[in-house]
Amino acid sequence: MVDQYNEGLAVTRPIHIDYPQAVPASYFIDPSACLHLKHGTCKICEPVCRSHAIDFSQQPVERDLHVGAVIMAPGFGKVPDEALAKYGYGKHPDVVTSIEFERLLNPSGPFKGEVRCISDKRHPHKIAFIQCVGSRDIGCDNGYCSSVCCMYAIKEAMVAKEHDPDCEITIFYMDMRTQGKDFDAARIRAEEQFGIKFVRARVADVMPWGKQLKLTYSTLAGGHHFEPFDMVVLSIGLDAPKSAGELAKIADFELNKYDFCKTGSFAPLQTTRPGVFVAGAFQGPKDIPESVTQSSAAAGIASAMIKLQRGAGVVHKAYPDEQAVAEEDEVRIGVFVCRCGINISGTVDVPAVVDSAGHMENVVFFSDSLYSCSQDAQEVIKDKIKKHRLNRIVMAACSPRTHEPLFQETLKDAGLNRSLFEMVNIRDQCSWVHANEPEEATNKSRDLVRMGVAKARLIRPLPEQTVPVTPQALIIGGGVAGLTAAENLANQGFQCHLVEKQEKLGGHALRTQETILGENTSAMLQELISRVEKHEKIEVLTGAELVAVNGFVGNFSSVVKTSRGKNENEVTIDHGVIIIATGGREHRPDLYLLGQAKKVVTQQELESQLAGKAKDRAPDSVVMIQCAGSRGEDLKYCSKICCNAAVKNALKIKEINPASQVIVLYRDMRTYGYAEDAYQLAREKGVVFIPYEVDRKPRVEKKGNRVNVNFFDPILQEDVSIAPELIALSVGIVPEDTDSLSKLLKIPVNENKFYLEAHVKLRPVELAVAGVYVCGLAHSPKPLDEIIVQAQAAAAKASMPLVKGYVAVEPIVSVIDKEMCIGCGICSSRCPSFAISMGGFTREQIGAQIKAFGEI
């Protein structure tokens, strides 16, 4: 039967498992292919199965579950084939979808990770990607932008180039929407390092052309172009999940016009039915980091709602007693070398590495394994530990960052202390980086295993320690992010201290009037502020600043200085966690005469004008310049929100003054997600959008009273000069002073001064220092709904240690040799975990002495 997991590009058997690491790792009978289930015949598997695992008498059962809250996460569905047919999909085998292409790239895919044409198995030399297939397409009722396909196309193109550096790849697009944190950098890398070509064009059709495919496309300058390719990849969008309608009916909540879940910007995860929440792509197309963030947030909100049920019915996992491993005991090492399918074994000679491990001293067991991270492999490891009385395990596989906890858990399950584990990364460090030098990769793997074994001989069990937690939180920043995080934590039952530098709560959202969907921001903000101020579990400190932080996760002690006029006051707060929500502000570039000509304003200033004095009279002509100072000038990154802000203001102008001429000069319009509707509407209302190239930016010059904008029009193919009544700049966002706080807390920031999360996908709201979380603009620029979700997620993550009441302390700790230490204090000042204190010479003590000296 066709293998659905491989998108129909391979075959499988009716009884199968989708992939070796599947959870649960149990084989199943596909009812659509089973002769017995379909026609009542066959049944041959039943007597043949030696484990007697097949029981056709099993029937589906219905169960009644009593639950306190429901989180809907049914994901996304496939764009209908009709939307793909116009590009030859279904007619020509070498037109594939992006998901099919993912499978082609994958080592466990149909051609074992080699990209080959489906038609005749040749390696394609020229590949085209067509963007926005099934998205931004009213023809198939998907007016929205799927938000992820630009970025995954770049990823797939780069991976394909890694497989075959000679392959030529062109991406045909309307706008490259790489608005996420550091995504633009990937786009630049794709172009400059990988030589991937980006062409702004509309593809009209794809036709067979000998053995190849001929693409017809038109560019802005007009004229049709033809180009042959060996393979065409359709960057298909994310459709609503197939079961959306049914789920909505069963659970009684509403869908939006695109059949995704209906929510609002201020409660983005709340469905129309109380107690039912949503997370992931079903809330609207989104990538993995954002899906994961939404899930944490939804868990936190649900948790606050049903907090009385906390702990009910919870089963705690029991571990066997830990086997004592004494210093004098014989060292018995087990070495496992992972093949990772062909990810490792395709390059590294795994049997040779296993064999070399067998000759090493103290190694009593050694073997390879197809996928060491699969469930059955864990059983094998446990079994071998028992059978061979292993007391040290060396795993040669992938990255300990993602997989070490899994294997350590297996050790615990087998009664071994989790410290008796050593992992070496022969995938990233051998098979991936030395993909073209198999012999070297194998030698290096042997070296790494030998080193791992050498270390393993000396590792000792370390006790797991826990320390109690102060169940309170400190939140820094009283904007939407800080307020939302505080409210959620307080609703979960934890005392919060909210520290705001300004006299007033609200932050920068105080200056926005409404969202691009027309929701009233200021009313929402006022309600939020008043709920927070009234909350019995929240202490609000305004005019306040954090001056010192001591301690570690679970046990922080911070000094907050508040000032009212000349009165300064310092309070010490004990708390278990910290949430950073210090926000950002509008960047003011020294460009396009901003600050020099009155006619040049920022989008935010324009928004205030349109809500205030220009309420009834919007300018007759406006030119908006996008990316002013962003994406490579003062700011290297895309600020994600200014395209939306421009469209929102353009629509407002058109509403007040329909005759107004509004021109938007842009590089890529990044109205991703549902904001695409507003972009579409703006064009319908006559707003003119004209793209410009980086090497041909618009110029603004003063001519007497007039301010001229000069730009190149790619449709007319000539330079144009106009003198509008107003020029609005989309200026981008910079983080609010992260320097001092990052030093105080010893947390890293990225090159753009935003806080650097612990892991973009696995831990998107956690920072490098345990117990410290981030949300809002301090993390990266993003619109209000994403800020709210991120704040809820940070609150959920921060509440975990508070709920548990204790934190586990990493057993691997350093000790100071008192004989050698000269008390210089450098280590104490550099330690990011505040682990070292100078005993009799703390900062406070010395500070107090100096202060006292100055007192007379």
Add this chain to the structure above:
Amino acid sequence: MVVGGGVAGVQAALDLTELGYYVYLVEKSAAVGGAMAQLDKTFPTNDCSL
């Protein structure tokens, strides 16, 4: 109860257990993982998706 066992559903379920709740995770197909299990490597960090 969490409906759907893709990366979003799995994360929500895990977080709820960390927050002290008993969770039912309902998945239509034979294994959890959803669309992510079909992806080769995933942006932005490009590590393997399994």
